[in-house]
Amino acid sequence: MTWFAQVWHVASKDLRQTRWLIIAYIALVAMVTVHASGLVQNLTVLDVGLILVVTMGMIIAASVVQADSPTRSDAFWASRPLYPLSVLTAKLVFVAAVVLGVGLLGQSVALRHLDVTGSLFASVLGEGATEYMGWLLIAMILAALSRDLRTVTVVLIVFGFAVLLLIGLFRIDVTLRLGNREALQVASALAAVGLLAYLYRTRDARRRSWVAAFVVFTASLAALWASFPGPAALDFAGARLRRLTLEASIAGMDTIARNGTPQLHFLVRGRRAGERVTFIPDQGGITFRWRGRVSDQLTFDQGMSFSITSPVPTQPGTRWLSLEGDTVSSFRQLRANLSLQQRDALRAGDASLEVNGLLVVDSAHVVATLPLVANAKVSTNGQRFVVETTAYHSNEVQVQLSTSAVRRSAGGASFAMYTGSPTTHALVNTTAHEAMVINPINSSAGSGGLVIPGGQASSGHQVFRANRAPSGMSGKQLDDSWFKAAKLTIVDWVPMGSVPVRATVTIH
Amino acid sequence: MAVVEVSHLTYRYGKISALRDLDLAVPEGALYALLGPNGSGKTTLLQILMGLRRTQSGRVALLGKDSATLTPSERSTIGYIAEGLSLPTWMRLEQLEAYLAPLYPSWDASLARNLRERFTLDPQRTIGTLSRGEHMKAALLCALAPRPKLLLMDEPFTGMDALVKDDLVHGLLESAGSEGWTVLLSSHDIGELELLADWVGFLDDGRMRLSEPMETMRDRFRLVTVTMSDDASALAMPLSRDWLSFERAGGHARFVVAHAGEALEAELRAMLPQATRIEVRPATLREVFIALAKHAPERADREVAA
Numbered sequence: 001m002t003w004f005a006q007v008w009h010v011a012s013k014d015l016r017q018t019r020w021l022i023i024a025y026i027a028l029v030a031m032v033t034v035h036a037s038g039l040v041q042n043l044t045v046l047d048v049g050l051i052l053v054v055t056m057g058m059i060i061a062a063s064v065v066q067a068d069s070p071t072r073s074d075a076f077w078a079s080r081p082l083y084p085l086s087v088l089t090a091k092l093v094f095v096a097a098v099v100l101g102v103g104l105l106g107q108s109v110a111l112r113h114l115d116v117t118g119s120l121f122a123s124v125l126g127e128g129a130t131e132y133m134g135w136l137l138i139a140m141i142l143a144a145l146s147r148d149l150r151t152v153t154v155v156l157i158v159f160g161f162a163v164l165l166l167i168g169l170f171r172i173d174v175t176l177r178l179g180n181r182e183a184l185q186v187a188s189a190l191a192a193v194g195l196l197a198y199l200y201r202t203r204d205a206r207r208r209s210w211v212a213a214f215v216v217f218t219a220s221l222a223a224l225w226a227s228f229p230g231p232a233a234l235d236f237a238g239a240r241l242r243r244l245t246l247e248a249s250i251a252g253m254d255t256i257a258r259n260g261t262p263q264l265h266f267l268v269r270g271r272r273a274g275e276r277v278t279f280i281p282d283q284g285g286i287t288f289r290w291r292g293r294v295s296d297q298l299t300f301d302q303g304m305s306f307s308i309t310s311p312v313p314t315q316p317g318t319r320w321l322s323l324e325g326d327t328v329s330s331f332r333q334l335r336a337n338l339s340l341q342q343r344d345a346l347r348a349g350d351a352s353l354e355v356n357g358l359l360v361v362d363s364a365h366v367v368a369t370l371p372l373v374a375n376a377k378v379s380t381n382g383q384r385f386v387v388e389t390t391a392y393h394s395n396e397v398q399v400q401l402s403t404s405a406v407r408r409s410a411g412g413a414s415f416a417m418y419t420g421s422p423t424t425h426a427l428v429n430t431t432a433h434e435a436m437v438i439n440p441i442n443s444s445a446g447s448g449g450l451v452i453p454g455g456q457a458s459s460g461h462q463v464f465r466a467n468r469a470p471s472g473m474s475g476k477q478l479d480d481s482w483f484k485a486a487k488l489t490i491v492d493w494v495p496m497g498s499v500p501v502r503a504t505v506t507i508h
Numbered sequence: 509m510a511v512v513e514v515s516h517l518t519y520r521y522g523k524i525s526a527l528r529d530l531d532l533a534v535p536e537g538a539l540y541a542l543l544g545p546n547g548s549g550k551t552t553l554l555q556i557l558m559g560l561r562r563t564q565s566g567r568v569a570l571l572g573k574d575s576a577t578l579t580p581s582e583r584s585t586i587g588y589i590a591e592g593l594s595l596p597t598w599m600r601l602e603q604l605e606a607y608l609a610p611l612y613p614s615w616d617a618s619l620a621r622n623l624r625e626r627f628t629l630d631p632q633r634t635i636g637t638l639s640r641g642e643h644m645k646a647a648l649l650c651a652l653a654p655r656p657k658l659l660l661m662d663e664p665f666t667g668m669d670a671l672v673k674d675d676l677v678h679g680l681l682e683s684a685g686s687e688g689w690t691v692l693l694s695s696h697d698i699g700e701l702e703l704l705a706d707w708v709g710f711l712d713d714g715r716m717r718l719s720e721p722m723e724t725m726r727d728r729f730r731l732v733t734v735t736m737s738d739d740a741s742a743l744a745m746p747l748s749r750d751w752l753s754f755e756r757a758g759g760h761a762r763f764v765v766a767h768a769g770e771a772l773e774a775e776l777r778a779m780l781p782q783a784t785r786i787e788v789r790p791a792t793l794r795e796v797f798i799a800l801a802k803h804a805p806e807r808a809d810r811e812v813a814a
Contacts, residue, residue, distance in 0.1 A: 001580075001610050013607055017598055067596070073560045076595055079588040081580035081611050202562055 003086045010082070010090035014064050015098065021063065025056050026102055029451060033106035036450045037113035038404060038459050050449030053106075054135050057099045057452075061136040062143035062152045064091050070144050070196070071205035084200040092193065095136050103132055106451035114457065115379035116406045127408055128454025130185050134224050135453075137192035141213050144199050159217060184223040191216045224453075241499040243270035244359050246279060248503035251331065264353070264505070266306070267329045274313045274364040276493055279330075279501070280305040281357035286334070289352045290345035298353075299335050306330045312426045312491045313364055314435055321436040321472035346507055353505040362493035367423065370488045372399060382406040385490060388461075390483075397466045397483050399438070401425075404459040409449070424493070427466055429486040436472070438464040509572070511536045511658050511690040512557060517566030519552055519714075526552040528714040530566070534692050534707065541705035541722075542694040543793075545801045549714040550694040551590070554662045557692070558588045571657060584612045587651035589644070590662040597636030601629055601646055605653070612654035620653035626679055641672035648676055661693040665700055673700060680704070702793040710800050717800055722793075729796045730768040732776065734761045735785040753799035764791050764799040 001009065015022070032049030068077040068087050077087055107128050111121050142152045195212050199205070251263040268277045281300070288295045308330055334353075338346070345351045368378040368385045376387040388400040428435040445460030468477040512534035519527040526549045534540045544550050555561045556568060559575055568575040573582060596604065601624070609615040624631060627645040629638075638646060644664055651659060661680075665673050677700055680691070695701055701708075708725055710718040718725070732751075736759040754763040765772060773788045780786070791799070 006580075006611075009607075009610060013596075016603075017596070072594075073555050074590065074592045074594050075560075076593065078560050079558050079590075079593065080608065081582075081584035083580055203560065204562060 003083050006083055006086035007090045007093060010068065010077075010087050011094045014067060014090065014094045017067055018060055018064060021056075021060050022098060022102075025053075025060060025099070028056055029053055029102050029106040032451050033110050036106075036110040036448075036457060048448075050452065053103060053452055054132065057103060057132065058135055058139035058156070059149065060099050061095045061139040062149055064094055065140045065143035066146075066149065066152075069147075070199040070203055071209075072147065073203075078203065084203075085197060088196055088200040091140065092196075095140065096133065099136060100129060100132055100452075103452040104129060107454065110450050110457075111406065111455070114382075114404050114406050115384045116382050117379075120382045120406065120408070123408055124406065124450075124455035126454070128450070128452045130182070130189070131224055131409070131453040134185055134189055134192075134220050137189055137196075138217055138220050141192055141195060141216060144196060145205055145210065145213055160221070181223060184219065188216060188219040188223050192220060241359070241361055241497055244277065244361070244499055244501065245269045246355070246357070246359065246501040246503040248353070248355055248505045250353075250505055250507055262334045262353075264332050264334055264355075265329060266308070266332065266503070268308050268359065271308070275496075276307055276309045276362045276364065278305060278307045278360045278362075279357055280360060281355060287354040287356075288342070289354070290342050291350050295342075300332050306332065309424075312424055312428070312435065312437070312489055313366055314426075314428050314489075315430060315433070317433050318428070318430075319434050319472065321434055321470040321478075322438075349507055351507045353507070355503045355505075357501060358498050359501050360498040361496040363496050364424070365492045365494045366489060367492045368488075368490045369428075370490075372397075372427070372483055372486060372488060387488065392480055392483070395468055395477075397468065397480075398441075399464045399466070399488065401462045401464065401488070402460070403462070404457065406450070406455050406457050409454055409456050422493070424491040425464060426489045426491070427483065427486040428489045429482055431485050432482060434482075435489075436466065436470050438466045441465045509536050510534060511538075511571055512540075512692060513567075513569040514553075514557075515567050517553075517556065517563060517568060519549075519556060519561065519564050525714050527556075530711075530714065530716050532709065532716055532719060534690060536690055537688050538707040539691045539705050540693065540707040540709060541701040541793075542692060542709050542711060543698065543701070543797050544694070544711035548711045550711055551662050553711065554588075554590070554660050554692070554694060558586070558660055559583070580611075581613065584614065584654060585657040587654065587656035587659040588662075589647045589651045589660070589664050591644075591664065591666045593647060595635045595643065595647060595650070598634065600632055600634050601638075602631035604635060604646070604650065605631070608650055608653075614655050616653055616655050619655065620649060623649045623652060623679060627675055641669065645672070645676065648679060652679070655687060656689060659689055659691045659693075661691065661695075663695055664693070665695055665697045673697070677704060698794045698797055708793065710797070712801065725793075725796065726790045728766065728768060729791040729799070730765045730772055730788050731791040731795055732763055732765055732772075733785075733787040734776070734780060734783050735759060736761070736780070737782050737784050753795070753802055764795055766799075 028049075032053055035049055068091070069075045070084070070088070104125060107125060108121075111124060116124065139152065139156070142155050143149075146152050146155060195209070195216050198212075199209060245268070247267045247269060249265045249267075251265045266279065268279070271277055286296065286298045286300075288298055342351070367383060368380060370376045370378050370385060370387055372387065372390050374387060374389050378385050383405045384403065386402045388402050389398075390400075391398040424437060425439070426435050426437045440462040442463040443460060445458060447456065447458035449455070450457055466483065468479075469475060470478075510533040512532060514530060514532040517527050517530040517532075518525070530549075530553070532553075542550055542553070552561065556563055557570060557575065559578065563576070570578060570586060571582065578586075596607075599607065605617075605620055609617065609620075627642075627649065629642060629645055629649065633642075635643065635646060648664065651661075659680075664676065691704075693701065693704065702722075706722050708718070708720065708722050709716060720728075748765075750766040750768075751763040752766055755761065768788075769775075773786060776786050776788070777783065
């Protein structure tokens, strides 16, 4: 029998041996695929479907290796005329074709159902294949070195916890240390296959094999757990954002003198269209100077941070019917229990306020534009928006929107919850050159993994209410035709960076 | 020509030596019985021969080739049965035969069928449901059906009742005898080995203490019973290093002589004039085994010196 014929011969035997496990695995993958595709919502047990699929895949991979163990001296295959590497190749082909293949098929179906196409489809599948194969190889190595599945399970759990504990105890930032995650994944996978080949060829389960397994296992887990490096474009040093300045002025001098709660008016200059700027004051960042003395006990009444938002990008000349569309400045109350001398100093104009903080800048990115028609759908870059219903009432119009989004996973974050940046929704009527921001009155959302690692999915339902008489209409109402001509514009805020700022108010 | 040739083989489990500078040669067509107490290294030796363990030092050749470089087609001419060998328990016997047959160019389906009938094995039974004896019969079937040139068997009779053992022994004898196969067999069942073997080797503490044809061994080892007159003090201890397994009770002494010549009885009479009676007969394999097992060289040296 030739080398290749032996591969097929052993793989066929493995398929016969594990047929019931494989059938159960296919059924599990099918259920998780249906759940991940959003077709079934109420099977909460499948929220951990990805973990179930990976666990079962690892059990199958381990049992296939243990069926022809490379290290057990009583292994049946070893006393038969089989090429050791054809046996190993049979195991790898089986695991890749059946375990990984079925998982990838489920992942593909889920992604296609979520309207994910193009490069995102390929990258999520590729990432999933690499990451899942990494887990399967870990199971295969453990199975090669141990006598039974129970040992594999115990070692996996103990070792996994030990690595996590080490990462936690020593606060190892795998994101920083493992910038080239894909390279480490490929290297650790090759090392794992190399170790398996060594074990099958030499049947050597002595200390050096365990040491090599420990190294490969640790590298594989680190590669699987490592996160992608953060977006390189983020400008945390603020080099491109130094154009932004914060100005503050006092509003209501009489108020200051009377009860010690001055109102500050903030204005950000240098802000460009389509940018949202959030000011976050430093801790103790408000300094009150009076007659050569300093006090830093003042606080904002209305929260410490606030946003100043530009209109959602629309054509020039568009009039915003709602205030939320364009917030050019912000008012904040300051709480300060001023002493009599401080109030005297304020009255005399011998005082100043200094505010220090950080301006965090996001850029508006129009994700989708949909007509206000039921079943209108837009899919782009892994995100899908569907207008489910529109309801016209006498004083308002309600729009029900369903959303789904798929993103590449970030290593260990495959099992973490996805939190996207909040989006802004607006109705834009290009014919009337008018627009209004709408906010959800009801929303539900869920997120989790797909079928196998490599991607994260989130889905949600939102109900929006658009007032027929927004503030900019001076009491007049918008009719149905205005809404039917309007389009729902969905804007995502993409982080750009942050810049430190300081504003000084001299009180005269 | 030696089908199995082992020279200076050493194998260690950590700090424990299982085989020490071991030499062995099994001639072609021999039915070689490998004897030794528990822990003497028999299983380790057979596993190394079969390639289940790697040699750490020394040389092992099977069928004239270094065992580490045997190709699968060369290995297909070697059969292996071990007490602990795990057959795939999920397979039916006929599935196991179907799985193994393509691996062996010399697989003889009619021999497999004959053996199955002889052993009264149901081909539809799954291996996992077979009794211990049936399991060993199935293993023997799988080892014999490819008509191996060399058959390695590690404790194949352990835990079997007399009927099953008889079946196996006869199956083995018929096949090996008619085909001229070489068989290397380790077992505790000395009675069966005495019937089967034409060569015998004794392994003790990882060293080969004896390896020779059964006939030579029978000629060489004699059981001596001596009855003394009143003065028994002349035979208080062994008088030669060749006297093994020495036992004395009152005026009677019994021992095995390791290197007995034609004139053994006359030599003994000359050595022990007080003896009223000296009986000499060929030692059985069991008596040789016990004598050798009890008298490791170090112990024998100590006893003679004393």
